[in-house]
Amino acid sequence: MTAGYIRGSRIFDDASLSISGPGLFHLRGRNGSGKSTFAELASGYLRPWAGQVLVNGINATNRDAREARRVCRAEPALFPAMTVHDHIALTATARGISPEPALDRAVMLGLEPWLAENAGSLSTGTAKKLWYLMNTLGDFDLAVLDEPFNGVDTESVAVMAKEMTEWAKTACVVLIAHALQAELEPDRVIEISELTS
Template sequence: MQLSATFEAPGLVHVQGGNGIGKSTLVELCSGYLRPWQGIVRVGGMDAHDPRARAARRICRSQPALYPDMTVRDHLVFTTRCNGADLDTELIRAVDLGLYPWLDQAARTLSTGNARKLWYVMCTTGRFNCAVLDEPFNGLDHDTTHKIATEISGWSDNRLVLLVSHTLPPGLAVSDTFTLEAAGAAWR
C-alpha cells in the first residue's frame, strides 16, 4: 500500500478503517520504531525515527506493556523521569481516572480497564506536540471514556492528535477524518 498524507496541528484527526487495513501500522510508522520500505515519515518536521521527534510526540499503542511486579506508582515515577514530566501532575491524572485504590498495587493485579488507564497516562505524560493514540477507549467504562475524551479534546486545541478508533465517544470534537482503505486512504 502506498500512502501520502499530511496532518497539520492543531486538531483531532480520527483515523478509521477496517480490521487489518493498517491503522496500527500507521501508529508504528509514526512512532519511528517501524520504518517504511520506501519514502519517509516525519513528525513535527523531523524523521519519525529521530530521537528529537520522539521527545515531541507521544504514542499510545492499543496493548499495554507494563512491568508485572512494579506498582502503578512505580510505573508513573519511571515514566515521568523518562519524559521529564511532573510526577504530581501525572498522579493527579491517574487518580482522576480512578486509579487511587491501586497506586501501590502491582500491575499484574490490575483489571484490563485499570491497566489500560495506567497505560494511557504513562503514554501521554509531560509536554508534547503530537499524540498518536491507538484505541484508547477499549475496555473503559463510560466515566473514564468521557474524561479521556475531554482531555484529548483539550489537547487538540493546540496540538495534533491522531486518534485510531473504531468508535468515538459522544461529543468528541473531531476536526478531520482519515479513512484507510484497501486501495489507499481517503479524507472526509
C-alpha cells in the same frame, strides 16, 4: 511511502498522508487495514521500505522526534511486578517532569485505589488507563492513540475525551478508533483506505 512487516507483503503501498495540527483527527478503517501500522510508523519503530514518515519535519526514526510525539499503542506493555505508582513515577522521571501532575491525573482516571498494586494484578480496563496515562505525560505536538477506550469504564472515558479535546487545541491528536464517543468532535475523519487512493 511503502511499508509492511514482512517483505513481499505490503500494508501500505505508495501511501500519502499529511496532517497539520492543532486538531483532533479520527483515523478509522476495517480490521487489518493498517491502523496500528500507522501508529508504529509514527512511533519510528517501524521503518518504511520507501519514502519517509515525518513528525514536525523530523524523520520519525530520529531521536529528536521523540520529545515532540506520544504514541499509545492498543496493547499495554507494563511491568507485572511494578506498582501503578512506580510506573507513573518512572515515566515522569524519564520525561524530566514532576510526577505530581501525573498522579493528579491518575486520581481523575480512577486509578487511586490501585496505586500500590502491582500492574500484573490489574484488570484489563485499569491497565489500559495506566498505559494511556503513561504515554501522554508532558508536553507534546503529536499524540497517536490506538483504541485507547477499549475496556475502559464510562466515567474514565469521559475524562479521557475531555483531555483529548483540550490537547487538540494546541497539538495534533490522532485517535485510531472504529467509532468515536459522543463527547468528541473530530476536525477531520480520515479513512485509512484513502491513504493509497
